[in-house]
Amino acid sequence: MDARAVALEALLRVEMNKSYSNIVLNKLLQQYQLSGREASLASALFYGVLEKRITLDYVISQFSKIKCKKMSNIVLEILRMGVYQILFMDKIPDSAAVNAAVDLSKQKKVVKASGFINAVLRNLIRAQDHICWPDPQQDPLLYWSVLYSCPLWLVQHFISAYGRNITEKILVALEAHSPLYIRANTTKGSVVSIEEDLNQLSVKASGVTAVPDALSLTNSGAIEQNFCYQNGLFHVQDLSSQLCCLLLAPKSGETIVDVCAAPGGKSFTMAELMENQGKIYAFDQSPAKVRLIEAGAERLGLSIIQAGIRDAQHDLEFAVQADRVLCDAPCSGLGIIRRKPEIRYKDKNFLADFPALQYEILCNSARLVKKGGLLFYSTCTLNPEENGAVAERFLREHPDYAAAGLDLPKGWRRGIEEPANQWTLFPCLNGPDGFFMAAFRRS
Known part of the structure; x- marks a missing residue:
């Protein structure tokens, strides 16, 4: 399979099986062992088409007499790939994009659609400077939806939650390339020495001023093949999750419980902050994910992590009372x-x-905190109903807990007004993933 065929197969699997994009693509790249350049093209096409689907369908609808909903999945994905290459990939000649789309239709045995695909793409090439985009003045929400390839309901959701100004910044940030951040394993070396080791391997590593012991990577290649990774000198983790661990502030010798720990990044960071002294119980209800945590802890040399199977929603009994959960x-x-x-x-x-699920898990987790201990609630979503509403309900219905104020690290600020024990992180401020955390102290 060539790059375009792999990208098409990955897009079809995500659409038809509702699979995770990164897992699907990684499996196919490994299965067909594409070269570096071919793998890069497959990745660029796959993620580009996935990210721009609404924009691409809007354009296709202007050049096709057949509605997108009436097309087969294969024909529609081939068209999307062709339109994406024509509009967003300057290094690929338009003629090559059309020819590749026609070839794909033949490979996938939809030969009868090849003429239709050819006609739609060639019509686009002739008229691409005259595409009729939504009017930002008359219908700004539709304009944002098409421009940023975000469904109208989600645009409206963000506006309702955070206002128009922040919403547009969120939409811009969610379209940007995801930065790759790692956490230096300070039990095996300083962040400076690990940065130097990575740079010697031709991986560009740069310190992150606002988050101690964090590094951003470019030109990283396949992380799993990196010598420093294999020797446990770092693990991959976004800045938002690292900040959550820094604010939870586990201390050497303490007992910590991470109730929904997989794939283990937060447990790893907490163990490093504790200098690998104390005990961390890292739970997940999936045996496969528990094995993933165990493998990560072993690679990093973090012996205080004890991974185990536990249902955070339903399992009530646990003998240990933790300093922090x-x-x-x-x-x-x-x-x-x-x-x-x-x-x-x-x-x-x-x-x-x-x-409702989050609230049940939070209430169950509260049982594990000793008196005077700290409970942290976090999500990686931007939805007040899952974030502040859950945290505030918990305080109302648990008089044995009080809000524990969060002292934001230097260089960080809040993007919205919220209680002192809550913090919503936005990708448009400082660059982390969208994230929420709330802190409670058991009295």
């Missing part, structure tokens, strides 16, 4: 759309069930 609950993921672009195309009704 982290409840990073399952959520809608609206804060990580730039990493998982398929999230934006879900039906808006998928948001409805999360708050």
Whole structure:
């Protein structure tokens, strides 16, 4: 398979099986062992088409007599790939994009559609300077929806939650390339020495001033093949999750419980902050994910992490009372759309069930905190119903807990007004993933 065929196969699997984009693409790249340049093209096409789906369909509708909803999945994805290359990939000649689309239709045995695909793309090439985009003055929400490839319901959701000014900044940020951040394993070396080691391997590593022991990477290649990674000198983790651990501030010798720990990043960071002294119970209900935590802890040499199977919603019994408990609950993921672009195309009704689930997990987690201990609630979403509303309900219904104020690290600020024990991070401020955290102290 060549790059375009792999990208098409990945797009079809995400659409038809509702699979995670990164998992699907990584499996196919490994299966077909594409070269570096071919793998890069497949990735660029796959993520570009996935991120720009609404924009691409809007353009296709202007040059096709057949509505997108009436097309087969294969024909529609081939058209999307062709339009994406014509509009957004300057290094690919328009003629090459058309020819590749026709060839794909033949490979996928939709030969009868090849003429239709050819006609739509060639009509676009002739008239691409005259595409009729939505009027930003007459219909600004539709304009944002098409421009940023974000469904109308989600645009309206962000406006209702955070206002128009922040919403546009969120939409711009969610379209941007996801930065790659790592956490230096300070139990094996200083952040400076690890940065130097990475640079010697031709990986450009730069310190992050606003987050101690964090590094941003470019030209990283396949992380799993990196010598420093294999030797446990770092783990991949976004700045928002690192900040959550820094504010939870676990101390050497303490007992910590991470109730929804997979894939383990926060447990790893907390163990490093504790200088690998104390005990961290890292739980997940999936045996496969527990093994993933165990493997990560072993690679990093973090012996204080004890991974185990536990249902954070239903399992009530646990003998240990912890100094600090982290409840990073399952959520809608609206804060990580730039990493998982398929999230934006879900039906808006998928948001409805999360708050009740999150509240049950938070209440159950509160049982694990000793008197005077700290409870943290966090999500990677931008949805007040899953964030502040859950935190405030918890305080109302748990008189044995009080709000614990958060002292934001130097260089960071709030993007919205919120209680002192809550902090919503936006990707348009300082660049982390969208994230929420709230802190409570057991009296």
